[in-house]
Amino acid sequence: MKYLKYILGIIAILAIGFFLLGVIKSEVSYDCQVIVDKPLAESWAVSQDESKMADWLEGFQKIEHISGTPDSVGAVSDVHFITEGQEMVIRETITEIVPNESVAMTFTSDFMDMDYKLSMNAVDGKTKISSSTNAKGNGMFSKSLMALMSSSIKEQEETNLANLKKVIEENESTTPTLISETLELTHCESAVYDAQNNRIYASLIGNREDGDGSVATIGLDGKILNKTFVAGLNDPKGIAITKDKLYVSDVTELVEADLKTGKILNKYTSESIAFLNDVAIDNSGNVYVSDTRTSEIYQLGTNGNFSLWLADAALDNPNGLLVQGNTMYVASWGSAPEGGRVSKIDMNTKSVDSISTIIGNLDGIRPYDANRMIISDWRSGNIHLIDAEGNTENILTVGQSVGDIAYVKEKQLLLLPMNKQSRLLFYKLK
Template sequence: MKYLHLIFTIVIFTGAIAQNEEPLLKVEGFSHPESVVFDEQNNVLYVSNMADDKDGDGFISKITPEGEILDLKWITGLNDPKGLLVHEDKLYVTDVTELVEMDLQKGEINRKIPVDGAMSLNDITVDAGGSIFFSDLEQSSIYFIPGEMAANSMRVDTPKGEIAEFLKSSKLNSPNGLLAHKDDLYAASWGENQDGNLLKIDMDTKEIFMVTEEGIGNLDGIQPSGKDFFYVSDWATGKIYSIDPNGNKTLVLTAEKSSGDILFLKEKNQLILPMNFQNSVWWYQLD
């Protein structure tokens, strides 16, 4: 299923407004791009391409932070790859019902790990303790692999390296974007009828709190913009918002429908949007 997404940005102290509504750069040639992630060690970006509806036609692209395509089909053999994570010299991607681990140096797939019960895996994140979390939009659930420094309560029934269900609840309202931040897990929910919100989950108690409460849209990507401020994207409207710790939102820019799992490059103060329907990736310069 092809999802498009919008972004939310913060103006007070930690946020900024796009200098104009026009992208700084548009790079064409992708195939339904869904997610963009930055590999700081190698100074490159990776883009997940869901491609068409054929099994095995999905792929990962490698590009420079300035938008030069280094290898369009760097890693192939995926189905509908979505969320991306760089962790410990590996690249992870969620692929429908599998978590795929890839070798960053060799540019090849190490293994595909089936996720029992999964239906539509989406975004992925890692916390300070090395635990990896990833969402399942259709199941309204979150899975995880406990890391070396995971809390005992998280590891008790899950052996090292194995996948388990972390939380399943209708209150997650179809979680899409995920972000581990401090001691909490944040989820951008897709919702129903464009009533998705930004949620905060206590990792110890698994209690779910609503950061926003009015129903923003079909939320997709989430990125930290400083302190406890976040950028989030709304797939349905193409709007990019900034959310403050009290749940107040500020419109940063309006792209087009189908902007996906966004990336914020703090050093350059740029938002990078994978544009699913447009088969392109857009760069926006913030003030």
């Protein structure tokens, strides 16, 4: 009996000590850092690329978007992990994001709450990656465990950063490099390259006064050739060209202009049109234009007939259009701020199928290589590569309002029209 009292006393002391651990040290805070032998822009792009996260975050499975605009402040997602054979789901909320600089978020689970910030700085052509973590247990038991687990939690973060360093340094770079920019392009929205005349066409919305919009011509050196090549437009957006004609959407009209002179030849419209956006042309010469507000696509046939081609809620406020053979790819704006996805249309049956989950408020979509396309997210400023199965890779983040992009494969040139900044960015992209 005497020994039993001693044993019970020891157990009581241990229990009190365990309890006090949770009272005295219920939070764990630590900082970690690594130096990566890659430029800042590439390091940032790799760290934000969901397709690479399983390579450096132990147990990572997927991110399930819940609400808000992806990759923006306020976005909420469930992050799925597998730990010791068991699935664990952590709720993530982005609280701060500055492209190429830092991202901060809160993580919430049954066991603990965590404030986390990942920062990057350029240092002599390399990148210093720093992380700051503050974790707090939920409930007295988990708070007490936090005190005992503090060193192992920090070790896991150090391992994650070491893995991230390896993934970045072994990454085969597709990160674009800024080479020049053209300024004073008032609310530049769309860009198209004309190989025949070796020049770029850019739609300029202007100051939203009737008639002050235009299509400008720009040299490959970034110099403005003619700011009003096609003049007298209202709010021009998407552009597409044929051998001798230029087509540009202008609010409720599809405008046809002479490719050599810029003279307006025809205007096409319909009573039901609300907000025309991107323009695409198929191999037969039929012209298509999206109506973002009505989830419709119109067609200008080679016979000159302009009519509704497809109306389908599955288009989800279509923006960017890309025709490849008998398939049309659609980059949807979706709803704000949640965003849209990429879909494909069988142009024979007109059936619409999604190929991705929600990505963002999408704008431009252009071919990149035999298997992938480039898409732009207007709201977040992200530029992604996406394949036909919907797998995405973030290759660049620029400012909000990146519009209808262009990619000139033979010149390794990516053109990014920046609406709010009134400029056109020239990037080298292999």
